[in-house]
Amino acid sequence: MDGRLLEEVRIADDKDFLDFKQACLNHEDGWEQKYNKHGTVVYAKLQDTSSVKLLKVSVTFKKVCAATLYDVLHDPEYRKMWDPNMIEAYEICQLNPNNDVGYYSWKCPAPLKNRDFVTLRSWLETGTEYMIINHSVNHQKVPPKKGFIRGISLLSGYLIRPLTSDSCHFTYLTQMDPRGSLPKWGVNKATQFYAPRMMQKINKAATKYPAWKAQHKPSWKPWLYPEQITVPRVNYDDLSPVVLAALPDQSSDIMEEMEALEEDFKDENFVKDEDTEPA
Numbered sequence: 001m002d003g004r005l006l007e008e009v010r011i012a013d014d015k016d017f018l019d020f021k022q023a024c025l026n027h028e029d030g031w032e033q034k035y036n037k038h039g040t041v042v043y044a045k046l047q048d049t050s051s052v053k054l055l056k057v058s059v060t061f062k063k064v065c066a067a068t069l070y071d072v073l074h075d076p077e078y079r080k081m082w083d084p085n086m087i088e089a090y091e092i093c094q095l096n097p098n099n100d101v102g103y104y105s106w107k108c109p110a111p112l113k114n115r116d117f118v119t120l121r122s123w124l125e126t127g128t129e130y131m132i133i134n135h136s137v138n139h140q141k142v143p144p145k146k147g148f149i150r151g152i153s154l155l156s157g158y159l160i161r162p163l164t165s166d167s168c169h170f171t172y173l174t175q176m177d178p179r180g181s182l183p184k185w186g187v188n189k190a191t192q193f194y195a196p197r198m199m200q201k202i203n204k205a206a207t208k209y210p211a212w213k214a215q216h217k218p219s220w221k222p223w224l225y226p227e228q229i230t231v232p233r234v235n236y237d238d239l240s241p242v243v244l245a246a247l248p249d250q251s252s253d254i255m256e257e258m259e260a261l262e263e264d265f266k267d268e269n270f271v272k273d274e275d276t277e278p279a
Contacts (some may be wrong), residue, residue: 005135009239011099012122016070024159024171040115040196054175057195066162070130072206082205095227095235116148133157140238149180
């Protein structure tokens with residue numbers, strides 16, 4: 001991936017999706033395996049765009065069909081049920097039926113400040129696979145706010161490929177910079193150890209989703225049915241690209257977070273073998 005989306009405000013095109021798919025499926029060209037247990041494999045790769053590594057997690061879900069997993073990753077109401085770190089998430093505006101701009105914030109452990117993101121998200125269903133990708137943008141009506149550090153998604157996304165009628169292969173690829181005082185080596189280590197736990201949570205959430213959805217607006221799926229979209233249309237004057245070289249100074253935030261020491265990132269503080277079960 002060349003990160004060509006990040007410093008632009010535009011919807012993803014065919015080349016962006018093809019590049020993303022190839023990055024998900026190609027484990028050569030600089031990818032280094034960091035974790036391989038219980039069917040979950042984690043890879044990392046250095047990129048020129050940032051000292052934060054590009055991370056990839058690959059797993060097979062044996063009792064979840066591809067369409068259900070796709071719905072789980074889209075459904076904002078259901079995310080509250082499986083993402084305990086989420087503080088708030090909402091759509092800001094819609095660019096077209098397959099592209100929107102949204103806000104997401106998550107809780108960080110003390111003494112760290114909470115993080116939030118504003119991203120432009122694009123999704124595609126081809127009939128044989130599903131993809132969702134996003135990258136950070138600025139939105140004039142959702143500026144950085146007190147108590148949060150605005151993180152940057154250089155690129156994040158999901159590739160879902162059906163295997164059988166009730167199983168699928170799932171790849172999560174991300175290059176996310178939480179910014180602030182967190183050392184980049186710590187971000188890289190924490191992400192690669194927490195990623196298997198995230199896969200386990202999503203797998204469990206997906207197995208429970210059909211029963212939950214049957215009781216919660218079962219026909220409401222605006223990511224599939226554009227006529228259900230109620231989010232305001234985009235005003236492009238509100239949007240601007242995230243330019244890495246022009247990011248605002250964070251010296252005050254960094255000073256407040258200096259208690260996040262190297263001790264917090266030792267291996268024993270992260271996932272242990274018994275914590276991650278087969279998907």
